[in-house]
Amino acid sequence: MTEPTVETEPTAARSFALRTRASVDVFTRILTHGPIGRIGIGRAVGLSQAAVTKAVAPLIRDGFVHEDIATQRGLAPGRPVYPLSVVPMSLLVIGVKVNPGEVIGVATTMTADVLHTAHRAVVDNSVAAVVEAVAALTVELQVALGTQADRVAGIGVSVSGDVDSANGVVRDSPLLGWEGVRLRALLEDRIDLPILIDNDVRALTIAEQWFGVGVDVDSFAIATIGSGIGSGIYLNGDVVAGSHGVAGEIGHLPLASEDLICTCGRRGCVEAEASSGAILAAVRRDTGLPDLTMQQAVDLAHGGDPAATRAFDRAGTVIGSAIAALANLVGPAIILVTGEGVVDYDLFERRIREAFAAHAFGAAARCLIVTRAHTFDDWARGAAASVIRAVVRQAVPVRNR
Ligand SMILES: [Zn+2]
The missing domain is CATH 3.30.420.40 (ATPase, nucleotide binding domain)
Incomplete structure (x- = not known):
């Protein structure tokens, strides 16, 4: 067994069955790009319109896909378009x-x-x-x-x-x-x-591939900053999982000072300098205030405190270098920088962009850097x-x- 296992239960979920590769492809396209017409689906997944219709029929019958017959009204005469979408509930x-x-x-x-x-x-x-x-x-x-x-x-x-x-x-x-x-x-x-x-x-x-920035690009990466630092890579039509289960661990690239020991036990990891825990430890050490909270460290940096500013600057530089390494290796169209650390992104942003510009090689620098704060719910x-x-x-x- 090499694939994750999800078997259907004897419940309402049971009747959901995609019995052929074509129906998986068609359903996936409707899920990620709906409402979409049969011609658009066929073009995207390489099937004839008749094959799309055949795959879709049981899904419509069983209530998993909705065909919006109403929207054809008012369209120009000729071939009618019936946009299909997945029934969310x-x-x-x-x-x-x-x-x-x-x-x-x-x-x-x-x-x-x-x-x-x-x-x-x-x-x-x-x-x-x-x-x-x-x-x-x-x-x-x-x-x-x-x-x-x-x-x-x-x-x-x-x-x-x-x-x-x-x-x-x-x-x-x-x-x-x-x-x-x-x-x-x-x-x-x-x-x-x-x-x-x-x-x-x-x-x-996977959430970004199917429902976010990755829907219409052939490659993207996300870099998460916060209590941990990591990345996810989407390439050649799939999320890179790694032959051994590990891939995209930019938090453990050795780009920080050798003096710093990471939570993983190794030296010089990006996370050892730039995780929220590492930043807080540095601010506590350099201000001599051992009971400082993360919010207080953020407030100090916003107020221009030199020790706090230095800690966030160093973190931003290391994160920017890691993101440049990611761009140089993979060449994604977009890197989405996200994670709970992005809430205070203004503290990192300049150094991240400077380090990225300094280390991105050639056309890899064209990679679009997008930032989005998110919560643990995400x-x-x-x-x-x-x-x-x-x-x-x-x-x-x-x-x-
Ligand atoms: Zn590490």
Whole structure:
């Protein structure tokens, strides 16, 4: 088994079955580009209009795709256009992000629109406490969904670090202090739904590929800044997962001072200088104020305090160099800089752009840098997008069907 497993449950979600590769491609195109006509779909996925119609017919019949017959009125005479779109409420998913000290969950539609959000504190980061919290959060979201809870097709759980999605194992998560945790198996004992475990940044990249900046470009990357620093890469039509499950770990590029020790145990990592924890530690050390909060450090920097400003400048320079390395290696059309650290992006921006300009090689510098603040809920939505993609792809009857 090499693919993440999501099997259908004996619920409303069961009737969703994409039985051929063509129907997977057609449904995916409608999901990511709808409302869209059959000609547009056929052109995009390389099928005749008749083949598109054949693939779409059962999806319309079973209520997963809506055909907007009304919009043909008023159009020019000739070939009628019936735009197709996915019925958002036809299938639902739950996405959960595991953070140190907290789990955050969202219930979303098939089109990744958030319906309900739930947060739960975790006393410690022990595996047992997190499993308990994810189970409780799932029940809370199912209750919030009420009678629609039987439409939930699966749960995506995202965790930072080295995650073996195919086997549902968190191999190494320094932020949580976890190694070799069989998270999917543990959750399956508590939750009666298909479960997908994924790396958090990879999940966020899937959300952007299907529902965000990646919809109409052939390559993009996202760089996340905040408590951790990472990147997700979309290339040649798919999110890069890495042959061994690791890819895009710009937080562990050795671009910072060798004197700094990273949470991963290595020296000189980008994260050791530029994660929010590393910045706070530097400001505390250089101001001699050991009890400073992150918000106070941000306020000091905004007020022009030299020690605080220096810490954010150094972080911005290292992040900009890492983003340039990403552009030089992959050459994406767009790099989306996001993460909770982007809330205070003004403190980094100049140094990030300077370092990027200094290190981006040749035409790689044409890469568009876009910034967007996001919340922890967006991470949970990423986990939801990851399971949406798995539901769509795994519905192909390749195993035991
Ligand atoms: Zn590291």
